[in-house]
Amino acid sequence: MINKELKILGISKANLGxxxxxxxxxxxxxxTSYSPVDGKEIAQVQCTTxxxxxxxxxxxxxxxxxxxxxxxxxxxxIVRQLGxxxxxxxxxxxxxxxxEMGKSYQEGMGEVQEMIDICDFAVGLSRQLYGNTIHSERPGHRMYDQYHPLGIVGIISAFNFPVAVWSWNAALALVCGDVVVWKASEKTPLCAIACQQVLAEILKQNKLPEGISSLITGDAxxxxxLSEDKRIPLISATGSTRMGKEVAVKVAQRLGKTLLELGGNNAIIVTEEADLKMTLxxxxxxxxxxxxxxxxxTRRLIVHEKIYEQVKKSLVDAYKQLKIGDPLDSKNHMGPLIDQDAVAMYSKAVQSIKAEGGKILVKEEVLKGKGYESCCYVRPVIAEVENHFAIxxxxxxAPILYLIKYKGDVENAIALQNEVAxxxxSAIMTTNLRQAEIFLSQNGSDCGIANVNxxxxxxxxxxxxxxxxxxxGGRExxxxxxxxxxxxxxNTIxxxxxxPLAQGIKFDF
Incomplete structure (x- = not known):
């Protein structure tokens, strides 16, 4: 099904590694890379020794x-040419x-657009790697700071954004004068090989040396x-919190630097003054x-009690209209989970919701039959829960949305939102300026991203x-x-x- 695309991207048996x-x-x-779309084998990729x-x-x-x-x-x-x-x-x-990943075709193209956008950003940045000039306390002295390349940047990426996350790191690292070594997810190796092929050809056309961009393939x-290698000053790792903690410890033991982008448990607060159409x-x-x-x-929807029933009904009605199937078919809203392990995690989570006393509003289901041969397609779930539930x-x-009711002022909703690890x-839906500003204040959302409407x-x-x-705590x-x-x-000149010495120290002899 994808052979034509692999050929255009320069992927063949000769370069699967x-x-x-x-x-x-x-x-x-x-x-082996299997497509969650139809369960078929795409290709076998050889791992790095x-x-x-x-x-x-x-x-x-x-x-x-x-x-x-x-x-x-x-x-x-060079980054411009990549874009x-x-x-x-x-x-x-x-x-x-x-x-290979299972997201909709529109989302797949959107991910490539992210790559293009970061290339454009990095091209402009290549003329703006600014330092500061600083006034010295000593007469006849000049101070400034400047930035130099680190060296090798190791990139560890996850399956869910198999190309964009690499580009966020690689485009910036390259204009900063670093080279990159990429360990992609073993669940989406062909996407990584495609990116490496594209950039490698550009480097070759510009007569630049091997090794500016490298790809290694394999498991943990x-x-x-990468994490334990002292020759790599920075590891940028995207994935689960569990994985990030392991990487952080290994890199910290050698006093290296990490850029970690790990798990999210994201909430939308829906106040009594929200625009409900936008919210939906x-x-x-x-x-x-x-x-x-x-x-x-979005994992959690924290809704004011005054509009809770209305929001709940609208959500349940909207979920009835969702079309689940082949992500390459634009009529479908949702494709498959990445693999059978993800499906098992989805089912286990639903059982945990029930065990803790949650109420399932839109029932779970693993879809089977024609069009669902991979057995990776599931029905998205809505559940009424309490924020303190362990699950x-x-x-x-997985596509499981938790519906949580709050009472009183917006501060109560913010407290619930922040009450996770x-x-x-994060986001707030409101037409009330005061509520929006409280959400964005130092007393508001504790997330790295906080959106309004x-x-x-x-x-x-x-x-x-x-x-x-x-x-x-990382930023990409x-x-x-x-x-x-x-x-x-x-630098001080x-x-x-x-x-003269700083702080007025005298040292005469």
Whole structure:
């Protein structure tokens, strides 16, 4: 089904493995990529061995020595070419994302658009890697700070955004003068190979060295090699909180740097003064988009008691209209979960809801029969719960929406929202300015993302993306997120013939 797209993207049996550019090599065990759309095998990909990993890192080290000396605007030119190539390949790569991961085709193309957008952002950034000038307390001295490349950036990405997260990191790291080594999810290896092929061809056309962008393939063991490697100053890891904690410990033990973008348990607060039409659209897309497998997916809907019954009825009615099926068919609203393990997690979560006393409003179901051969399609669930339920406090990567009632002022709703371990995305639906401003204040949402009158899901690349608490504290994409990919240096220049010391210290002899 996807053979034409693989060919256009330059993927063949010859390059299904480790890569330091246009050179592919792998001798490890095989992993098989199955499509959750129809359950069919797409391809087998060979994993990276430890010996091959060492070759990748050595090649990356050599490439970085020359790459860092290329002026930043010229590095930006390479990223510009990547963005232009992605524009040409958007429908093709979007289809591969949809077929291998299971998200809708529109979402797949939207993910490629994110890649294009971050390339555009990074190109402009390549002329804006600003430091500050600082007034010295000593006469005849000048101070400033500047930023230098870190070296190798290790990227560990998850299945749910198999191409965008790599681009958020790679585009910024490259203009900052770093080289990248990417360990993609073993559930979506072909998307990673496609991205590596595209960038590798651009590097080759520009006569740039192997190793500026490298791909390693495998399971958690390969990720551990990156995390424990002292030659890699920064690890950017996206995935579960459990995974992030393991990475953080390993990197901290060698005093490396981490950029962690981990789990979310995102809520929309719906006040008594909300626009309910907007609320319904934001909540439904947030809950069922990507089959609830976004880190920004809406997990909890915290609704004021005055409008609770009305919101509940509207949601249940809306869910009856949802079409579930092949994500490449634009008529469908929701595709499959990534695999059978995800389906089992969905079913287990529903049982936990019932065991804790929750009420299922839209019943769970694993869909079977024609069009559902992969057995990865499920019916999205709505459940009435209490915020303190253990299952509600956890992140479930599935289309399960928890409906929670609150009473009184908006501060009560904010307290419920913040009463979870995760702190990624949040939103409030209200036409009341006071409520909106309280939500955005220091006494409001404790999340890295706080929205007013839009949902929790979907973010523009111009803003920094990430969250607090067990979400990890990292920031990717826009704003000044580029600074994490560079080392900061403070410089003081004395242009006099004397040597005064700071703080007025005297040291004469």
């Amino acid at each position: 480790t890569s330091t550019g246009t050179k592919q090599f792998a001798k490890g065990k095989f992993i 430890k010996k091959e990993y060492e070759k990748v890192i050595e090649t990356a080290q050599q490439a970085q020595l020359s790459w860092r000396n290329i002026p930043a605007p010229q590095r930006g030119e 232009d190539k992605l524009r040409q390949l958007k429908p093709t790569l979007g289809k591969l994302v949809s077929y 063991e390969v990720g551990n090699w 659209i934001g909540a439904v897309f947030g809950a069922v988009g990507t089959a609830g497998q976004r880190c920004t997916s 509600v406090q956890a992140e479930t990567f 995760q702190g990624l995305s 839009i949902g929790t899901s979907g973010a523009e690349i111009g803003g920094a993306f990430g969250g607090e608490k067990e979400t990890g 994409s826009g704003s000044d997120a580029w600074k994490v990919y560079m080392r900061r240096q403070t 004395n242009y006099t013939t004397s040597l």
